[in-house]
Amino acid sequence: MMKRLVLVLSVILFASQLWAQKVITGKVTDDKGAPLRDVSVTVKGTLTGTTTNAEGVYSISVPAGRTVLVYSSVDMEPTEMNIGSSSTINVSMRQAEKALEEVVVTGYQTVRKKDVASAISRIGASEIDNLAMPNFAQAMQGRAAGVIVSSANGIPGGSLSVIIRGVGSINAGTVPLYVVDGVQINTSVGSINTQNNPLNFLNTDDIESIEILKDAAAASIYGARAANGVVLVTTKRGKQGKPKFNVSVYGGKTKELGRIEVLTTQQWFELRKEALINAGATPASAHTTALSNLGLPSNTTQGKIDSLPTYDWQDAVFGQGDIFSAEASINGGSQNVSYYLSGSYQKFNAFIAPTNFQRGSLLSKVSFKINPKVTLDNTLSISTSGQNAPYSTGNTGFGNAAYAAGMMLPINPIYNPDGTYYGMPGSGQAIVGTFNHNIMAIGEYVNYSTRTNQLVGNSALTYKVTPELTLRGMAGIDYRLTQDHRYQDPRVNDAFAVNGRLSDQSDWNTNFITNATVNYNKTFKEDHNINLLGGIEYRRDQNQWFQADGQGFPSYMLQYLNSASTPTGVSGAWSASATFSQFAKVGYSFRSKYIFNYTARRDASSRFGLNNKYGIFQSAQVAWNAKEESFLRNVSAINDLKLRYSFGQAGNDQIGNVLYAQLYGATRIYGNSSGIFPSQLGNPDLSWETREEHNVGLDLTVLENRLTITVDAYRKLNKDILLSRALYNTTGFSSITQNLGKIENKGLELMVSIDPFKGAFKWRSSFNIAWQKNKVVELYDGLESLPSDASIRVGYPLGSFFTSEWAGVNPATGRGMWYDINGNITYNPTAADRKIVGNIYPEYFGGWNNTFSYKGFSVDAMFQYEIGRVRQDGQYTQMMRMAGATVNTLLSGYNDRWQNPGDIVATPRTFNGLADYNSVGWGSGTRYLFRTDYIRLKQLTVGYDLPASKVKKLSLDGVRVYVQAINLWTRSKWPSYDPEFTGDNFGIIPVSKNFTAGVQVRF
């Protein structure tokens, strides 16, 4: 079909050129004589052109008066040939010197890597292709020094925390700015159901490169949005030549990383009695109470007790998920048009049903050269994703399977003998214990689902006025509709009494961006290169949502609001913000040896007070390419050596939209009438938080390009922090937002790549590590700690724990003990006994990526690690209640509990109601703080590429088959399911292990 089309087009082309005087044919080869296909051959000064075929042969008709043919191809030096009298011109093309031409996307422009003087990490397509991950931010994990990526939990397509070079803000957001093909993405989440990560719209395999602008100087061109760093994503584009197809399919399984052993029915019964007796009950009454807790009559015999069954709820809940992905893309182009079209479908089912993620996406990129000077680019990304949400994304709800699975009392059956669920409301059966919902039934019956439809696109017109001067105008949109459907089936506990409950929500995000830039790039007298950039930009974000709730459904088969008997609530809101900006850059390079860049941006934002609407952000960057110096040019031991220094400012505007204003809210209601109340005091002086950062960097390549080292050291200071300043509540308000305080981050980042073997057996290894230190430098009014959060203290890092220290178990009494501030034992630690212990951010972290290949075989192994991070393990805390409440508990605690005077153990005596006599709660202080230190084999891929000869016989370009494992191996001392999470680890679906196998065909 395609061939026929080309033929027809060629005929038309030839017909129009019938009066042409001359037809030139020839063969294009590389410098070793191998034929080159898809080389563009054009007649200089015209639009006439063609491409070479697989044998490198071309044929072109040259209009009268034209004397030069131009040959160009990706990776090759452009070549020009004069047309003589011969009708055959054979050409040998030279490989382009790639290292020299390596480019980096820096924001509003692309520059030579040589000219970069700030800290930018780049992740290329080859590193992240075919990764079984629905979100590109996840793929960044461990691959960029100084960037912490952590999954909030194991919900496929769920939240990710991405923190670039430490946290500098207390109340303002810490999310980096994401820019996809020039469109700044709105990263607010619209779902009340689950985590629908706004970055899910893009299929990772459509990405050409991810550039992370880490230091304030690099990010400064993005001004007030850039203080948390900037992530620039560039998607793949069409390449000149015949259409190339790429089809890739993979599928596999996902399962839990681990389980935790809990008690049998008999063990729990014994432990429960012990808890009651320790709390003062007589053995006889404890026996009766423990029986009644298990739903058994007081006359139950010991024989009956010994034969009680134990049901494994964890086993029932932790199933097996599956993964499937299919995608196809086509790209190609002629002289004036290039295109890239890609479609994909992906499905990730979590190992705890019914949570999943499904996405269909389409990316269309067309670039059209209207004439040699004007190019129109159009990019359109459309995606729709559907997610079944868990009953809870992470809280202590009784119906939350991830939370409850280990705590259901084991005496409760899961199913009845006839296969129906046990203990459903209205059945006469009751599940005993605090966790009294059949979580398997909830998984099947409850329908919480979220649909996210997203469109991200832009059109740009580029006008190359002269080879040096380029004008560009761009308009883009990032549009997202999130629809939540929360149906609590009338058969489940939470909705039985009201015959089912439904909440429907729609949330629209419309984010419009447009900019116009001027770029001037010229080299004077061979030595002086200047690169000027100027631009204006406007962005407007708008969010609107509404929600309607109803209850009372005649049947569980009726699941929409029109069947609800009683409306229970409606709500909705609107909010918007806008910024208007001007920016400029001056770049100067002397013989590519000395690089100097200066940028400035002026932002005006609707979010800030009348008195401070405008802010200016500047950066200066210098670099020295020492390799270009004459004394180093001929030193073969050093292939590249560059020193960089930069200073920059960037702003943080991630706060609410109208915090400057004094407002009356209208969300209250009394007696069927609405109420208004003073909701916000407002601050007309409100302005951005500013980050100022110094960065020193070194890039070194030695040993015949086998060893590359990049080192960066930085010190950044966030000042005028956007702080929610606590007010005395007697004013009627709890806080106002003001610009107060300073926070410092210091760090060192190292990236080492080696290629020790470059022959038939190749090994490429890339290791990165980053150390970070954070400190609160100053608060306000001379305060040593924040009144609203005593853990935020001058001289200590953000994210610290500030609590009393656990002192273990008193061997004489079995009671838990704490240290007071003087190091003495206490049972009632007070506020004065708190001290700083541990921090939720790692001390150092990074990744280690290895690629081995031999002939067609390749192995990719990527390790990722985080050391020095401390978190509270909420799940563990709740599972260590040791029958002090009617929930199942951990076998490890049971085996290690205090029972008799003299026992030296870690777990205190069990106590009904959890807090021992005249003692603080059982989970107080540092008892449940643990280090999350882990190293894990994040990704292991074993692949085989069919040899070129075989592929050719099949008329294909390439065939690759592979198997992949994600999170295959983890080393950690974390006590509950998995150390990778954000928050308090309450009832989240843990991160899982994935195994997939795939095949990719190119033709």
Add this chain to the structure above:
Amino acid sequence: MTKMRVKILMLSVIAGVFAQSCKKQLDIPSRTSLDADLALRTKSGIEASLNSVYSVLKSERQYGRDMFSVPDAMADIAFANGRSSRLLGENRNQSLSNMANWTTSYGAINEINLTLAAIGGVGDATDAEKLRWEGEFKFLRALYYFDLVKNYAYIPTFTVPSQDKGGVVLTLQGFNSAAAAAEFRPSRAATADVYNQIMNDLYAAVGLLSNANKGRNYASKHAALALGSRVALYQGNWQRADSFATAAITLTGGIGTMTTTANYITGWRAADHPEGIFQVWFATLGENLGVNTSLAATHTTLASPGAVGGVRTGQGDLVPNGFLLSQLGIAGYPVLLSASAPLPALTFSSDVRNRLFEWGVNASGHYIECTKWMGKNGSANWDNTVVLRWPELYLNRAEARYHLSNEVGANADLTTIYTARIVGYTPGAPLAGQPLLDEILRQRMLEFAFEGHRFYDLKRYGLTITKSNPTVTLPANDFRLLPRIPVGEVDGNPNMVQNFGY
């Protein structure tokens, strides 16, 4: 080519014009909130502000739950069974497990102060409306301050002078600027001054409001008199407690009436309790506090009376303890309160109040639960909260009369209660002296079980809180009797004094 240039030029001009208009786009006011300058200029604004101040009473920290359930958990009549681990600390009188109505109360008080100052400037309202607003706001301010001071300070009738740090912060001026709020360094007013302010507001409300105003869901003269009698009782101003109670009892065209033994139970099953003088109204289903913290969910697992075999509807966290059950005249319950099927049969004395207590649904065992709230408004967890109820008038007056040495009057008021609560009541010998006072307090305990009175009755007489399960002996001079003032209120404020022991 020139055509193309023209096109580009035109596009540039359009872009330039657009860029200029962008600057105007930077003013984006809220569409979901009102500009504070405009909010209170109209009648509808003031009415909406009034609704807001009432609505705060619905919150969990106020009459949504805490005002009733927390003090009763701390007192000597209840057992927190830990089914959902709620109210355990309160029940054990642990430090820091106490009332926490500071923040919500001062939010409402600030709004009252701001709106009271704005009423005069409203153009589209009649004088009568303005007077009514002022009366309602002052009643509400009295209620909020009373609920603050009775918790965060000693009650005037019993103080521990060495530990007494005064009353609460008294603000009568609203805050409407960030600068003033940031500079505010309040101090605690003397307890007596706070009570005087409360009574001033109540006197004003009595004078400004009509007898029944808009019924029991809103402030009225009747409600102001009833609240006044309680405030005076806490103040130890027996004369005033007597006169306010008498005025409320004899008010014509007031709200509600006493129930009798015949309609006592149906009174409690009705959405609007016929004895209610002032109640917090949960008008729509969506306003209920849900399955965890509504009053119904806190106190019972039952969906309806007798539904012991039915579906568990609430948590049933706070249940009567053995002491209360025996005082109510219930017998047959197990010592540990929890039982499994077959459930022991219970016997009930002739006091109808015990008929509101029955076996709940099995949830880690069955407990006898209080059924004063069980979704009376038509759906689970949905109940109004009656703040002021008729029998209190008689019990307040009986207590005041006792202190005024009018034992005959006190006995007469007790007889009114007995007659309304005990089937076939036959008067016995009148009580005198301490036994009379003890009986008045005992009747308050039985009448208002789980309605948030008992803890303060013990507190204002300096009585030790004694419980056997959990084992607690809390003398009246223990620091845990008073809550900690939120730490953030004291930090950085040299004028503010924390309560003793924290």
